[in-house]
Amino acid sequence: MAFSLQLQQIFLSHTRFCSQPKSITNPLISLKLPSIHPLAFAQNAAVSNIDTGVAAIDASADEVLLPPQLKRELMPKHVAVIMDGNRRWAKMRGLPVALGYEAGIRAVRNLIELCGKWGIRVLTLFAFSSDNWLRPKVEVDILMSLFERALNDELENFARAGIQISIIGDSSKLPKSLQDLIDKGINTTKQNSRLHLVVAVNYSGQHDVVQACQTIAQKVKDGIIETKDINSFLIEQELQTNCIDFPCPDLLIRTSGELRLSNFLLWQLAYAELFFSHSHWPDFGEAEFLEALCSFQQRQRRYGRQSS
Ligand SMILES: CC(C)=CCC/C(C)=C/CC/C(C)=C/COP(=O)(O)OP(=O)(O)O
Numbered sequence: 001m002a003f004s005l006q007l008q009q010i011f012l013s014h015t016r017f018c019s020q021p022k023s024i025t026n027p028l029i030s031l032k033l034p035s036i037h038p039l040a041f042a043q044n045a046a047v048s049n050i051d052t053g054v055a056a057i058d059a060s061a062d063e064v065l066l067p068p069q070l071k072r073e074l075m076p077k078h079v080a081v082i083m084d085g086n087r088r089w090a091k092m093r094g095l096p097v098a099l100g101y102e103a104g105i106r107a108v109r110n111l112i113e114l115c116g117k118w119g120i121r122v123l124t125l126f127a128f129s130s131d132n133w134l135r136p137k138v139e140v141d142i143l144m145s146l147f148e149r150a151l152n153d154e155l156e157n158f159a160r161a162g163i164q165i166s167i168i169g170d171s172s173k174l175p176k177s178l179q180d181l182i183d184k185g186i187n188t189t190k191q192n193s194r195l196h197l198v199v200a201v202n203y204s205g206q207h208d209v210v211q212a213c214q215t216i217a218q219k220v221k222d223g224i225i226e227t228k229d230i231n232s233f234l235i236e237q238e239l240q241t242n243c244i245d246f247p248c249p250d251l252l253i254r255t256s257g258e259l260r261l262s263n264f265l266l267w268q269l270a271y272a273e274l275f276f277s278h279s280h281w282p283d284f285g286e287a288e289f290l291e292a293l294c295s296f297q298q299r300q301r302r303y304g305r306q307s308s
Pocket residue numbers: 083084085086087088089101104105108125126127128129132146147150151199256281
């Protein structure tokens with residue numbers, strides 16, 4: 001993608017903030033160019049616009065329709081969401097759990113549309129944690145069939161709306177029909193660049209770090225890299241989010257009043273701003289998203305620097 005190349009060129013021209021060599025033929029980074037670490041920007045006033053995402057969204061700036069409360073230059077590039085409270089929403093209404101999840105999927109559709117309209121580049125949704133297998137089988141089955149139906153219903157719309165889909169997590173444990181549909185979705189949307197929708201299914205943030213460590217340890221053992229080469233950029237490239245141009249969320253939203261991360265994107269959330277909403281996920285609509293974004297735009301992101 002053009003904007004990703006542009007950012008990576010900027011990154012490569014600001015090498016003093018990274019300890020590893022930046023040649024793209026270097027074996028350390030041969031598979032994928034390094035992603036942009038927030039610290040690289042935070043320490044360099046010359047590229048401070050990139051810190052706020054301006055350069056990144058210029059490519060589609062004409063199509064971005066923001067409400068007056070939001071400033072384009074302060075929009076997050078990557079928003080991640082823990083969509084909590086679907087069952088509670090259903091129980092409060094005396095409805096079966098399945099209807100809570102169906103309402104949750106309507107809220108997902110709405111949020112995807114808003115992200116596309118407001119120029120957010122990446123939306124990562126925590127749809128199913130690897131701990132969720134511990135739920136009653138009937139509930140897991142409901143969720144799996146709802147994922148499948150939703151994906152099936154939306155695939156054509158994604159293609160039309162320029163949405164790329166990726167999955168993080170271990171999808172090999174999902175029903176085969178869902179795995180096939182996911183493969184189809186990834187293939188048919190891979191050229192799209194308006195919004196990258198990343199769905200975490202059977203995902204564990206701790207496991208992601210463990211598998212990255214295992215891959216890196218193997219590279220050391222095979223003599224591809226030395227222990228002293230291991231740094232945060234190298235680790236980030238081995239995480240499952242290495243498929244995303246902006247792997248670290250700027251903003252994490254969790255609904256339903258719970259104040260925890262629940263094993264979601266543990267490495268990638270290091271510098272994210274956190275927003276906790278009291279709404280249950282099915283009630284999280286435009287007004288609630290706007291509130292989260294306004295709150296985000298009032299934050300001073302310092303990455304450890306002193307306040308200005
Ligand atoms: C295609 C796609 C991305 C679909 C997403 C569907 C969706 C809303 C999934 C949320 C799944 C989930 C396990 C939520 C957390 O608790 P909870 O909401 O089950 O229940 P709680 O009220 O007990 O917190």
